Amino acid sequence: MLGLLLLGALAAAQQGPPTDGAGAERRVSDQVRAVIAHYRSADPVGMPGVPVDDPMPIPDMRQSFSFNTMTFKNSSVHGLSKFRVDHVETDLTAMQVTVKVTIDLLQMKGQYTLSSLFTRSSGDFLVNLTTAHVIGHGKLQVQRSGQLQAEDINMDIVVEDISLDFQNLGFMGSLIQGILNSIGTFLFDSIKPFILQQVNTNIRGEVNRNLLGIPQRFPNSIPPLDMAIAEARRYVRDQGYDPYRVEDYHYSNLVFSADISHVWLSGLASFHRVGDVSVNVTRSRLRVDLHVGTGVLEGRCHWEVGLGAVLSRPGTTSFTVDYLQVRVLASQPLDVRNTPVLEDLQLELGNIQMRFDGAGTADYVVELAVNVLPNLLRYQIVNALEKPLKKRIQEVLDSLDIEEILEEKLPQLDRL
Incomplete structure (x- = not known):
């Protein structure tokens, strides 16, 4: 009601x-x-x-x-x-x-x-x-x-x-x-x-x-929410986030070392709604739970693996990621003098399949890379997206003065 x-x-x-x-x-x-x-x-x-x-x-x-x-x-x-x-x-x-x-x-x-x-x-x-x-x-x-x-x-x-x-x-x-x-x-x-x-x-x-006063008309075969997500996909492309450059990554221990660089991901703008999207109000706080996911992502990277200080193999590889899903939970107190808060952000990465170029798989160093690099690449992608995304979203939310924004926009409502 x-x-x-x-x-x-x-x-x-x-x-x-x-x-x-x-x-x-x-x-x-x-x-x-x-x-x-x-x-x-x-x-x-x-x-x-x-x-x-x-x-x-x-x-x-x-x-x-x-x-x-x-x-x-x-x-x-x-x-x-x-x-x-x-x-x-x-x-x-x-x-x-x-x-x-x-x-x-x-x-x-x-x-x-x-x-x-x-x-x-x-x-x-x-x-x-x-x-x-x-x-x-x-x-x-x-x-x-x-x-x-x-x-x-x-x-x-x-x-x-x-x-x-x-x-x-x-x-x-x-x-x-x-x-x-x-x-x-x-x-x-x-x-x-x-x-x-x-x-x-x-x-x-x-x-x-x-x-009746809303001038927007919606196709009855497409939910309005999906139309909004389509607009968000266009925004991601316009901002140059697809393809996306992932930061270089270096891993080493006493025996093994690996470098993954020049990582590019394509397909991030293909995201769509996954499951339901809910908006809840409880105890004077509004919460939005949004779950979106992409289709298959494609990428390329340079890699180099080494054993000790004497053996190393460089190469390039293309790879695919079955999907990337992002779930965001954000809240806003109904007292708009308070700022919104990012309560949770979760990333889930699907299976990674790599296609190696260059050296043959008979080389045992390359065989090691085939087994190890997908997991390292998974960590690299999630780490490159999750932490900066959480930090940036909260920085943006902290900078918002909801009360001031509303006061700026309210006169526009009277002129519509």
């Missing part, structure tokens, strides 16, 4: 500035600033701009039991906007989002009438629904026109405790005391579908209205 709303709020940045009922202009930048300020709180409750009716009116209800009938009128549910976001899990591959929120207290207020064969009582009633957990599952789909649209948002609500307070029950209170507990469950089960239907309709409509 909330994840789709946030997506809709971001999409609203693509629209012209909306207006409120009085016709006054509400700038998109002001809406974003409100969300930013909201998450500076140590205990952020609710969400600025989220279209939740609070209080939400409930239709009249009637329940009969034994020889008694209760009617409930002028009822409304209070507290729906006082939610806390526990967890948001977004699967960008499947275009799905799951949100878990908690509401400390929901209250249903209204007037009741209790009628029996011989007596009648009426007054105000209050139902306290303590610790309500709301779980929502939503999905975005690309329509035939290429427009992103939100499908049904499926939600459920469970509560940990229900307590009731009926005024003016008088003598009837003692007679129906055993039934009151079931009345609480009846009221909750009765209002639950109505709440879910109304919230689903309001949220889906709001999200879709915002998504």
Whole structure:
């Protein structure tokens, strides 16, 4: 629910500035600033701009039991906007989002009438629904026109405790005391579908209205995430990282020495998505888990191996690497005064096959190189990519002032 709303709020940045009922202009930048300020709180409750009716009116209800009938009128549910976001899990591959929120207290207020064969009582009633957990599952789909649209948002609500307070029950209170507990469950089960239907309709409509403002159209056969990865591949090529020059490497011990130099790798720009890509929000921190991999990499290098100080053999070789996979886990506090952090970066290199040129394999020195060089080359490639990549990514993240960047970009949203 909330994840789709946030997506809709971001999409609203693509629209012209909306207006409120009085016709006054509400700038998109002001809406974003409100969300930013909201998450500076140590205990952020609710969400600025989220279209939740609070209080939400409930239709009249009637329940009969034994020889008694209760009617409930002028009822409304209070507290729906006082939610806390526990967890948001977004699967960008499947275009799905799951949100878990908690509401400390929901209250249903209204007037009741209790009628029996011989007596009648009426007054105000209050139902306290303590610790309500709301779980929502939503999905975005690309329509035939290429427009992103939100499908049904499926939600459920469970509560940990229900307590009731009926005024003016008088003598009837003692007679129906055993039934009151079931009345609480009846009221909750009765209002639950109505709440879910109304919230689903309001949220889906709001999200879709915002998504209509996105000028980008997506082929319905290609997920938008894969289009973004295609743009990243083009960036890698334009920056000259394919082919990539790997730093020279020297290894030696008391008996054996090896030098690998002039190493070039081709195919790094062939990377594609591997598995799912997720965006999660937990404890006011947003985490992105991205897993990409390449196809077969091709390379060439110069090598020289030696035994002791008397025997050595130089040569050149071409080689292939079955794949290179990179998994990145980065996080950003929702309080944007803090900088993003690279939490983890993992590289996995596939099998390396080398094709030696020059000396024949009958030479036992070259036979040793055939067995040893692939492992040394594997270490050389991983070491050349992993450590500098981690360091450089974190340096870039440390240099980012997210709050300042947002302030620079927000005026652009108002001009779109």
